[in-house]
Amino acid sequence: MRALLQTVGLAVAWPGQPPVLSGLDLALGPGERVGLVGPNGSGKSTLLLSLAGVLPAAAGAVHLGGAPVRAGVFNPAVGLVFQHAEDQLFCPTLADDVAFGPRNLGLAGAALEARVAEALTVCGLSELGERPVHRLSGGEKRRACIAGVLAMRPRLMLLDEPSAALDLRSRRRLIRLLAGLDQTLMVASHDLDLILELCPRVILIDAGRIRADGPAREILGDAALMAAHGQEVPPALARSRVAGWPRERAIAGGAA
Ligand SMILES: Nc1ncnc2c1ncn2[C@@H]1O[C@H](COP(=O)(O)OP(=O)(O)O)[C@@H](O)[C@H]1O
Ligand SMILES: [Mg+2]
Structure with a gap:
């Protein structure tokens, strides 16, 4: 596999x-979806900012598609969806906001309009293009941020706590949206059920280092590993263990 990132x-x-x-070695293949988990302050947001070229590398390097990611240089191949929509949305209307990135890429006229319409449609926002961004709901704002990033057709999308503060319906809509994207995804989240649904692979970081990197169900289901890093096995995996319990008990009971 040739790494994308x-x-x-x-x-x-x-x-x-x-x-x-420090000392982070990681590789993501094209089309991979990776969950980034770890306690508060472990460096998840810092890592995403660095991969997006917002924060410079103090040592080592980030490569995307074989080329170095340089801090401070606009790189449309990487799209970062910030944790707080207010940090990202700044234009008067939703359509203006989504147009900002592709306009900077040189698109204009009908091509720009088509690009904006496409991103709004994918994100279920096609009716809301003229709405002032401050009049969008929390779920719509989150999808608006994703639309703004998608409009640049990035190869890699980095999402920081995308389900934070969303109600169940908005969260489900977000999961469906992300599940339908072709982009390589890295999703930092405390919503481990969302990660289980979306990401076959998980990277666990704590105190600035990668502590585990592998299949999501193995890592998130490892109670000792999770506890050692201030995490808990998510209910979906814990439930599957409990589901085995009556059988074990029945066997034990049968032997008695
Ligand atoms: N804007 C900032 N300026 C200085 N230090 C920061 C800033 N943002 C985060 N940090 C520090 O970086 C460390 C990692 O934080 P962060 O990447 O936000 O963790 P996480 O996203 O995993 O909760 C913490 O010690 C935090 O205090
Ligand atoms: Mg964070």
Whole structure:
């Protein structure tokens, strides 16, 4: 597999501070969906900002499609969906906001309109293009952020806590939207059930280092590993264990 995204010995620091992340080696193949989990302050958002080229590497490097990601250089191949929609949406109307990225890529006229319409449709927002962004609901704002990123047709999408503060219906709609995308995805979240649904692979980070990287069900279902990093096995996996319990009990009971 030729990696789409690769980091080698990546360290990331906030200005004037020691590195939050260090020695990170990771590779994502094209089309992979990876969940990024870890306790508060473990560096998930910092890692996404670094992969998107917002924060520079203090050591090591990030490569996308074989080319280095340079901090501060606009790179439409990577789309970052911020945790707080308010950090991302800033134009008067939704359609203006979604048009901002592709306009910067040089699109204009009918091509720009078509690109905006496509992104709004994929995100279920085609009726709301003229709506001021501050008049969108929480779920619509989250999808608006995704539409703004999709309009640049990125190869890699990074999403920071995408289901935070969404009600069940908005969360379900978001999951369906993300599940239908072709892009390579990295999703940082405490919503482990969302990660289980979307991501076959999970990376667990804690105290700035990768602690586990592998199949989602193995990592999220490993009670000792999860507890060691301040996490709990998500109910969906815990339930499947409980489901085995009556059988074990019946066998034990039969032997007695
Ligand atoms: N804007 C910032 N300036 C300085 N330090 C920050 C900033 N944002 C996060 N940090 C620090 O970086 C570390 C990792 O934080 P963060 O990446 O936000 O973790 P997570 O997303 O896993 O909760 C924490 O120690 C946090 O205090
Ligand atoms: Mg965070």
